[in-house]
Amino acid sequence: GQQVMQIPQYQHVQEGEDFTTYCNSSTTLSNIQWYKQRPGGHPVFLIQLVKSGEVKKQKRLTFQFGEAKKNSSLHITATQTTDVGTYFCAGQSTDMGSNYKLTFGKGTLLTVNP
Amino acid sequence: NAGVTQTPKFRVLKTGQSMTLLCAQDMNHEYMYWYRQDPGMGLRLIHYSVGEGTTAKGEVPDGYNVSRLKKQNFLLGLESAAPSQTSVYFCASSFTYRVSNTGELFFGEGSRLTVL
Incomplete structure (x- = not known):
């Protein structure tokens, strides 16, 4: 079945350093979504990427979708303490037989030292 | 606009007890989901x-059953709870135009x- 692998599992940075998390799917994806979950909170939608090679920016966050639509990345420039949390990718299958299943990666926990 | 509301927020059960988690959304979404989140x-x-x-x-x-009798509600039931079902449960909804x-x-x- 479809698997979505996310690395690293943990990342600790000094405030001001950059951060990147990577997401890789075993199958081609229809689209990929990214979510942020603050400690003790619930996942909150950040963005969705649909097109091959797509790049989207939200202030200090840059999201990329690979040309083959099997991988994605989230890059944060100059991290701040407000960036602390777990970042999840969620890839949607192109397989009608699996009802276009949405599979979450296990997440990357980002901690920021002020 | 409340969005997605889950009740209860906390519950302690003994093995073998049953319970129901209620999810209600006021966004007229067609799709609803129940997830569990465990460390790692x-x-x-x-x-x-x-x-x-x-x-x-x-x-x-x-170990779980669900029902969606009304569009705005999605219920998750545990008929006979087990320690392996200790977790944080999240309900979600989406508009899903396609x-x-x-x-x-x-x-x-x-x-x-x-x-x-």
Whole structure:
């Protein structure tokens, strides 16, 4: 079945350093979504990427979708303490037989030292 | 506008007891989902519904049942709770204008369940 692998599992940075998390799917994806979950909170939608090679920016966050639509990345420039949390990718299958299943990666926990 | 509301937020059960988690959304979304979140495991789909009166199994459906009698509500039931069901449960909903693209999922605040 479809698997979505996310690395690293943990990342600790000094405030001001950059951060990147990577997401890789075993199958081609229809689209990929990214979510942020603050400690003790619930996942909150950040963005969705649909097109091959797509790049989207939200202030200090840059999201990329690979040309083959099997991988994605989230890059944060100059991290701040407000960036602390777990970042999840969620890839949607192109397989009608699996009802276009949405599979979450296990997440990357980002901690920021002020 | 409340969004997605889950009740209860916390519950402690003894092994073998039953309970129901309620999820309510006021966004007129067609799709609703129940996930469980365990440390290091991410979010795993238990059951989902693509509309009123319909339900389907997700990745980890065993030990759970669901019902969607009204479009705005999605209930998750545990008939005989086990310690392995200790987890944080999240309900989510989505508008889903096209089945191949669920669109943004809106999550509730979660329900923390402990089974002793």
